[in-house]
Amino acid sequence: xxxxxxxxxxxxxxxxxxxxxxxxxxxxxxxxxxxxxxxxxxxxxxxxxxxxxxxxxxxxxxxxxxxxxxxxxxxxxxxxxxxxxxxxxxxxxxxxxxxxxxxxxxxxxxxxxxxxxxxxxxxxxxxxxxxxxxxxxxxxxxxxxxxxxxxxxxxxxxxxxxxxxxxxxxxxxxxxxxxxxxxxxxxxxxxxxxxxxxxxxxxxxxxxxxxxxxxxxxxxxxxxxxxxxxxxxxxxxxxxxxxxxxxxxxxxxxxxxxxxxxxxxxxxx
Amino acid sequence: xxxxxxxxxxxxxxxxxxxxxxxxxxxxxxxxxxxxxxxxxxxxxxxxxxxxxxxxxxxxxxxxxxxxxxxxxxxxxxxxxxxxxxxxxxxxxxxxxxxxxxxxxxxxxxxxxxxxxxxxxxxxxxxxxxxxxxxxxxxxxxxxxxxxxxxxxxxxxxxxxxxxxxxxxxxxxxxxxxxxxxxxxxxxxxxxxxxxxxxxxxxxxxxxxxxxxxxxxxxxxxxxxxxxxxxxxxxxxxxxxxxxxxxxxxxxxxxxxxxxxxxxx
Numbered sequence: 001x002x003x004x005x006x007x008x009x010x011x012x013x014x015x016x017x018x019x020x021x022x023x024x025x026x027x028x029x030x031x032x033x034x035x036x037x038x039x040x041x042x043x044x045x046x047x048x049x050x051x052x053x054x055x056x057x058x059x060x061x062x063x064x065x066x067x068x069x070x071x072x073x074x075x076x077x078x079x080x081x082x083x084x085x086x087x088x089x090x091x092x093x094x095x096x097x098x099x100x101x102x103x104x105x106x107x108x109x110x111x112x113x114x115x116x117x118x119x120x121x122x123x124x125x126x127x128x129x130x131x132x133x134x135x136x137x138x139x140x141x142x143x144x145x146x147x148x149x150x151x152x153x154x155x156x157x158x159x160x161x162x163x164x165x166x167x168x169x170x171x172x173x174x175x176x177x178x179x180x181x182x183x184x185x186x187x188x189x190x191x192x193x194x195x196x197x198x199x200x201x202x203x204x205x206x207x208x209x210x211x212x213x214x215x216x217x218x219x220x221x222x223x224x225x226x227x228x229x230x231x232x233x234x235x236x237x238x239x240x241x242x243x244x245x246x247x248x249x250x251x252x253x254x255x256x257x258x259x260x261x262x263x264x265x266x267x268x269x
Numbered sequence: 270x271x272x273x274x275x276x277x278x279x280x281x282x283x284x285x286x287x288x289x290x291x292x293x294x295x296x297x298x299x300x301x302x303x304x305x306x307x308x309x310x311x312x313x314x315x316x317x318x319x320x321x322x323x324x325x326x327x328x329x330x331x332x333x334x335x336x337x338x339x340x341x342x343x344x345x346x347x348x349x350x351x352x353x354x355x356x357x358x359x360x361x362x363x364x365x366x367x368x369x370x371x372x373x374x375x376x377x378x379x380x381x382x383x384x385x386x387x388x389x390x391x392x393x394x395x396x397x398x399x400x401x402x403x404x405x406x407x408x409x410x411x412x413x414x415x416x417x418x419x420x421x422x423x424x425x426x427x428x429x430x431x432x433x434x435x436x437x438x439x440x441x442x443x444x445x446x447x448x449x450x451x452x453x454x455x456x457x458x459x460x461x462x463x464x465x466x467x468x469x470x471x472x473x474x475x476x477x478x479x480x481x482x483x484x485x486x487x488x489x490x491x492x493x494x495x496x497x498x499x500x501x502x503x504x505x506x507x508x509x510x511x512x513x514x515x516x517x518x519x520x521x522x523x524x525x526x527x528x529x530x531x532x533x534x
Binding site: 002003004005006007012013014015016017018019020022023028030031054093094097101104159160161162163164165252253254255256257258259260261262263264265266267268269 | 276277278279280282287288289290291292293294295296297302303305309311312313314317318320321322334336374376377380384428430431432468521523525526527528529530531
């Protein structure tokens with residue numbers, strides 16, 4: 001008996017529960033025959049979600065998730081991931097390099113995709129706590145204490161601006177697609193009311209998405225995987241703009257634009 | 270039910286209007302403010318460094334703000350060589366090979382392989398947490414961390430393919446003469462002597478974490494420096510395959526490809 005049996009199981013072969021191409025037989029995708037069951041019958045976003053979670057969602061839910069992709073990928077090159085795309089265009093990389101590098105940048109704790117993990121985790125935790133009997137006000141007080149007295153609840157408060165124009169847009173999508181407000185989203189609104197009263201702060205789009213998708217039965221990790229290329233469209237747009245202008249034309253800096261605050265000039269020897 | 274608070278107002282936060290750096294000072298010629306006539310790195314003329322320093326010393330300067338002492342320079346170089354080649358079987362090297370043989374744009378080979386090397390399996394993914402924890406734990410005798418180590422509760426102290434990592438153990442022995450004066454390296458070395466016979470051990474990540482911490486690197490610098498050290502080996506394997514045909518890479522036959530049922534099917 002050795003200690004590497006677990007790896008021997010995979011040695012010289014591939015085992016996948018997601019699918020694959022059997023030459024001459026067809027392509028399987030999470031239990032579906034890709035050409036028979038999916039192509040032309042399901043939307044691209046349905047298949048994206050299928051591949052990320054192993055479960056095929058309804059077209060309505062996939063449409064909702066597609067809409068939020070639009071909300072979270074706008075072509076303003078001041079947004080951090082988009083700026084990577086703009087700089088890449090200015091530096092004349094390829095579009096694929098620029099777009100994927102922008103997505104990598106959005107794998108950030110501060111914005112983009114990773115906060116969705118905390119957002120879903122937060123609202124699901126909040127629901128459990130409040131179901132146990134704690135009041136929303138006390139819950140908020142406890143959370144604020146954890147953050148040194150600041151109301152930094154995941155899914156609430158937005159950097160740079162107060163309020164979030166994406167929420168009413170998504171509320172309309174939710175209504176148009178005939179989704180009802182579930183227990184997590186309902187709680188998210190109630191927390192917003194209290195937070196606004198006490199701290200003049202509101203829900204952000206992360207909070208809305210996290211609560212809505214919690215109601216649809218997704219875990220935090222599943223949401224993160226579904227949205228793994230969330231910002232790509234805006235990044236490509238910013239790349240395209242600067243790629244069509246002069247080389248080095250995005251945010252060019254003169255040497256005098258940089259403030260040097262380091263060591264005085266010195267010599268090695 | 271809908272959000273009543275969707276009016277958007279700027280918070281009026283003050284963003285910087287200029288880039289500020291302690292690292293680079295550039296001076297322009299009179300005729301063009303975008304061109305460079307002289308460049309200084311942490312105060313040293315770039316050309317002075319070019320003439321009088323080796324590559325690793327200038328990397329050290331860029332990241333730490335000072336040129337290394339002779340001992341620090343030797344240790345930093347030894348560590349860089351210790352980690353220079355994760356080996357052809359490492360997932361990051363295999364990714365590099367796939368990028369090479371698949372004729373991915375060669376400018377993408379290194380980012381692809383370094384991205385995979387950023388994982389937590391024998392890579393840089395855990396080094397930040399490891400440095401933080403080692404800095405704290407090394408204040409106490411290694412024996413106090415033994416039980417936690419044996420339960421694999423300390424990051425980067427684990428098994429590799431079911432056993433203690435033999436090559437990491439070889440590397441720590443070989444680095445001992447250069448790193449033994451470091452408090453955190455010494456702690457790690459002692460811990461290894463307490464746990465290795467019980468088939469749990471250090472990893473290349475933990476060696477890197479201990480030495481970088483002793484050299485004064487900050488936790489957030491750890492992953493990038495480890496990626497930098499491993500880059501040459503990863504790149505070499507990808508480039509080796511970049512002129513080979515697609516058929517030179519393994520493509521498992523259908524008989525060796527099992528499609529399992531999804532658990533929720």
